[in-house]
Each structure stands twice: as structure tokens, then as C-alpha cells.
Amino acid sequence: MKGFLNLLAKARLIELSDEERALAEAGSPAATGGTPTPATAGNASDLPPPAASRPADPDDPLALPPLAPPPVATADTGQATDDFEGVALTDIFAAAGVADSPYPAEKLLRLLAGLRAMDAATRKAAVLAMDAADDNWQIADSVSDAEQKIAALEAYKHQLTAQIDNRALQTGELVNQIKTALDQSTAAIRKQISELEQLLEREVTRAAQETTSVEAGLRQAREAAARETRRLDAEIERLREIPATFKAA
Template identity: 40%
Template sequence: MRTKFSKMLAATGLVTLDPEEDTTRYTPTEAYPEPEAEPEPAPAPAAQQQPALAPEQSVVAEQKDFADLYREANVPTVSYSAEKLLKLMAGLESMPMEVRKQAIKAMDDADETWTVDDSVLDAQRKVKALAIAKQKIAQQVASALQNADREIAAIQAEEQDKSAQVRKQIAELTELLDRGVARAAQQTADVRAAARTNQEAGERESARLDAEMNRLGQIVITFSGQSQVQK
């Protein structure tokens, strides 16, 4: 005997009724075994500092296809994936949650090619795969920060080394400049002193010659009758 609920499911296209099939199996009030809960995972060991990834491995790739993530995590395919079940649930979103749940369970009973348990297990596996992907992203971000810190430290160390070399060169050039200025000043003083000494010597010698000329000129004035001696 077909129930009113099974007829409703058939009208919405969710199930196809077999005339010879015992439709009482679609009764929504039929108890449906809940999927066995997975055992609680053992406490995770204390997190250890993971070695930094290479710079080229630290770049986070955005918008990576979920299918690629699941493939990398070796998530096996199932006949009725979690995404299909989500799509089915979205198609029944106008129903109350409990009615929606019973409708999906009725469809599960009607179709032996899939079970809700498969979809639940698929969802659990994919959630785990996404969690692993998140851990990898966290490692990439942490590695990128560590690599950036090392690169910045290297840049700053190189800049400090170059600055120290430039300051050393400036100090050496300043010292060389000071020595050059001092040497030029000393040479200038020596030249001026030599010129002054020579000038003084010339003045003394001229005075000595004048004295001798005056002494000899007395003879000229005395015996030639000239009033002065031509110098």
C-alpha cells in the first residue's frame, strides 16, 4: 500500500514508485539507524616548530579547486557525494528540517545504490582534507614570514656593512684631506717665510750697499765738486 508521503515524494520527482514494490518502506516515521559516531581522536601531541618551507613553496595559491584538494588528500569517490546531498537538501529547504531529514532517509531506503552514511563519511573525509589544507596554508604563511624576516635581516646587515665601509672611507678621505690641507698650509707658510727672509735679506743688502756708496761718494764730492753721488 502506498503511503501519502511516498506519493508526495513521487509527485516532487524525488523518488519513482515501483508498482510491485512494497511502498511501506518509504514511511517517514520508520526508524533510521544513525551513522556510527567515529571514535574521539587521541589528543594531538604538542605542536613542534616546523622547518620553514623554501620561498617558492611558501606562496599561498588562492581559489584552488576543491576537487584538486580532495585528490591531493586521496579522498576516495563515493556513489553519492556530500555535495550531491547538499544539493538535495537545498532542493528541500522549504520543508522543516525534520521532514527534510525523513524525506532524504526515505530516498536512501528506496535506492540501494547509495546511502546517507556514504555521504556523511565523504563529508567527514573532505572536512579532514580541508583541515589539512588549512594547516598547509598556515605553514606556508609562517614560512613566508620567517623567510621575509631572514631576507630583511640580510638586507639590513648588508646595508649596515656598506654603511660602515662608506663611513670608513669617509673617515680615511677626511683624514687625507686634513693632512693635505695641513701640508698645503705648511708649504704656503714656508714659501711666505722664504720670500720674507729673502726680502729682508735684500733690504739689508741694499742698505749695506747704500752705506758703502755713501762712503765712497764722499771722495767724489770732495774731489770732483759734485754735490751728490748718483745712485
């Protein structure tokens, strides 16, 4: 499961948490100080030789060709999830080329928030009075700044939508590659299962034939031994006539 999560993280389909990332690093061969050893116990001489070193015996199930690894999907999934949110507004405005304003829209918004207790007409009149009393800024500056920033944010929204559409397209291609690889692996595995079942059937038939042949050989040997025993018994009886006749005299 950790390996599967690592693959998804490398494909930028998910983001690993700090704990999962630490577990993945701790479980890697480099972190454990060497290459992983096989889990099977016993003497290496007891294991079957690799398929490449065995003769190509069609009746040997171990001689079947190994499955080809599924193709690895390499489609770029675009930005990571974190890149789609939390972008600083100042970065968006700077990328859109919004110039600094003598009286930024955010400053005017704070001023309006401080006058929220007033009704809309009184609040507007108060702001206009402040504008008339201070020659360092104008309402028009804030209006222009707000319009430029609205345009920048709208453009960024369209860009974000385009990126999501592109990522959706790439993700669809990646999913199709994964499904194709699964179909190919499934077909290859089922083919091997069919070949192994046929192999098993041939082995069962051959074992039955060999058993019948061996048992027939034993039966023939017993019959031959019985005939030979009868022949020897007859000869013994024939020879006993001599001791029985002359030994007593």
C-alpha cells in the same frame, strides 16, 4: 627603487604587478639595447684613474679600499603568496586520495539548499524519502564523502600552517642576514668617514705649513732684494762722483 623591488621579487618577498614587471623589463640593459653609460659628462682623461692603477698613497682619499659588497641573502622564502590561496578543492581532494562518490557531498548540499524553505525535520524526511526511492545512491555515500573531504581539508590546513611556520623561520633568517649586511656596511662606511676626516685634517695642516713656508720665502726674498737695492744705490752714488767731477770740465 625599481631595483630594490626587483630584489624583493627575486627573493619571493613580494609579487610585482603586471605594470611593475613591464617597467622592470623595459629598464633592463637587454631591453635598452646595450649596457648603460655613465651619467657624468666630460672627457675621460679628466676623471681620476681607478684605485687599482694608482699608487698606494695613504694620504690619497681616492686610494682607500672600496667597500666590500654586503652578503646576499639566499634563504628560500618558500611558496609565493598566490600559492597559499585559491587552490582548487578538487586538487586538494585528489591529492588526499578522496575517491569519487556515487552521490558526492556537494550534490547533497545543493539538494538541501533547494529544500531550505522546509524545516529541518521535514527536509531530512524528504531527503530520506528520495534515498529510499532511488537505488542508485545512498545517504551513507554522501556522509562518507563529506567525512573524507573534511579530513582532507583539515590535513591541508595543517600543511598550510606548517608551510607558513617554515616560511616565517626562513624570513627571520633572511631579515637577520639583511641587518647583518647593513651593520657591516655601516661600520665600513663610518671607518672610511673617520679615515677621510683624519686625511682632511692632515691636508689642512700640511696646506697651512706650506703656505707659511711659501710666504716666509717671499718675505726673505723681498728683504734680500731690498738689501741688494740699497747696496746698488750706494755704489751708484759713489760712481756718480766721477761724472759729476770730470764731465763738466
